[in-house]
Amino acid sequence: MRIAHFSDLHFGTKTLDEADRCFGAAIDRAAELGAEAAVVSGDATDHALDLHSPAAARLVAQVRRLADHCPVLMLQGTYSHEPPGTLAVFRSLGGRHPVHVADRIGQVALLRDGHWRASPAWRFDAVPGDAAALFTCVPTVNKAVVAAACGAADAGQAVGDHVAQLLAGYAPIHREARRAGVPTVGVSHGTVFGCLSEHGVPMAGFDHEFTTGSLFSAHAQAFMLGHIHRHQSWSQRDDAGDQVVAYAGSIGRFHYGEEGDKGFLLWDVNANAARCRLEATPARRxxxxxxxxxxxxxxxxxxxxxxxxxxxxxxxxxxxxxxxxxxxxxxxxxxxxxxxxxxxxxxxxxSVARSRVEGISGMARIEDKVRAWAAVSQVSAPSMLGCLVSLRESTPEEIARSVLASCGP
Structure with missing residues (x-):
């Protein structure tokens, strides 16, 4: 199956021109290359949007255009960018093909007739007989819920542990799908330990959701990720076949200093292998x-x-x-x-920080304090003492006339 993988569209008030131009070009290219399904792996919006806003109108129009070409899966992204409920409107979007919104942990099968069938629980009991591909969806993890359950101090580590257990739990049904000749695809939104940010910074904290090991343990042939704006990938070959994990990166260049090309990933996935390549978009320089x-x-x-x-x-x-x-x-x-x-x-x-002079508060005469301060600040002590004499012996008017006279005509 050929799948177009878009991510981090970030439609918003300030990002509209870049997002709309790049996403529009990506949709055209995906259709030209014969994509049979499309995935948007989170952060379709940059912030909460009113439905009447230009950014919301353009995003809806572009997704509708994409759904006129192929079935679309949209994943819940970061809550600060994509508040819960933001994607609900896309369930009602008319198009030649349906749009599935994945805002809970679960699986969804793309059927041979082009429709989506969601699992009633966190996974199917068995692979649907008419499935053309099986998608496992792990939206953004709500760390606040984890913190409430196990304490804020342990929440970061707990998220990674629970996500790893969850992903390993999908391995049996993915193996079943592989035996049935059905391509398996994971879709999620979060940070992989050791990945590089769009500015080239390694993400090496202890509160990240994934490791490459936990992602490969799901035994999905392809794992499509969102959240990090830089395209990068990891691959592994074992008894589960050829597995590939990849970030599509952001659809456009939304910040200064971002490294690498911007675009979307074109995936070719079968029951035993996956491969992807980056298709560049006309992102700004x-x-x-x-x-x-x-x-x-x-x-x-x-x-x-x-x-x-x-x-x-x-x-x-x-x-x-x-x-x-x-x-x-x-x-x-x-x-x-x-x-x-x-x-x-x-x-x-x-701001210029001046060093305090040791012992200056114990000096009785102001002249001694000025000399000590001038030595530390590396300024001329005689000129400072001359100013001190002027302040003592001259009126403000006399000082002003002296300064103006020294400036010349």
Whole structure:
């Protein structure tokens, strides 16, 4: 069976253009390549959406277009992105083929007539006789429920342990399906220990839902994952056949600094093996330009001359001391970046921390305190003492006239 695997669509107010353009192109490509079924493995939305919002309207229209081509399975994603109940509307979506919403742990069979049949419990007692493929669905785990049951301190480890037991429990029916010649597919949303984030950071915490071992223990030929925005895969060959676990990654580039291509996975799955390949989408290009201190416009010109930023999203970042924050010429930078599709200027202001002088509070004379402070701060003590004399002996008007005179005409 040929399956198009989409994930992390993130339709939302700010992400609409990127999500709609990339998902639309992916649907066209999946239809062109003859996908027989489609899976959306979570986070179809970026946040809670009103049904009348443009983002919700476009998402519904695109899923309807996909359902006109092939049966669609949509999985519940991260609750902060896809609040419970968000996907319920898709159950009523009209189309040439049905849409199944998997918002609970269970199995669903794609029948030979193109309809979905859900298991009444967490798994089927036996593989349906008219099944063309068997899908095992493990939506986002509600860690709050686990924490309430076993305590917040142990919740992270408990989630991984329980998910591992659950996945191993699916192995017998997956073996039965393999003997019957039925392709088996796992679909879930979460983090695999040791996977890489879209920014190249290894995810090595103890509160992640999966390990590659627990996923392979389900004995499904294909395991389609969502949540991590970077495409990556793992494979294993044993007596369960050729197994592949893979993240599709996000459909588009929603953040600066994301590594790798964006797209969807085209899977070919049979009862004994699976393989997948990434089909790229027209995701936006992002360019990062970093300055250790105040942005140098000449350096920025040279960087822009060396690389093409026309049509790209450009982010310029810098770090300056608090006294230099008003010296950054944002208008000139925007002018230099006028060919970019959009620009983001990020300045980080570092407050200056002054070291306290040991024993300064015990000094009786203010002159001694000034000398001690000047030595630690590496400033001229005579000039500071001169200012102290002026404050003592001159009026504010006299000091102002002296400063103005020293500035020249």
């Amino acid at each position: 992002t360019v990062d330009i970093d300055f250790a201190g105040r942005p140098d416009l000449e350096v920025l010109r040279r960087v822009l001359a060396e690389q093409d930023v026309a049509g790209a999203s450009v982010r310029v970042r810098w770090t300056v001391a608090v006294e230099d924050r008003d010296a950054v010429d944002r208008d000139s930078m925007r002018s230099l970046l006028k060919l970019a599709a959009d620009t983001k200027l990020e300045g980080r202001v570092v």
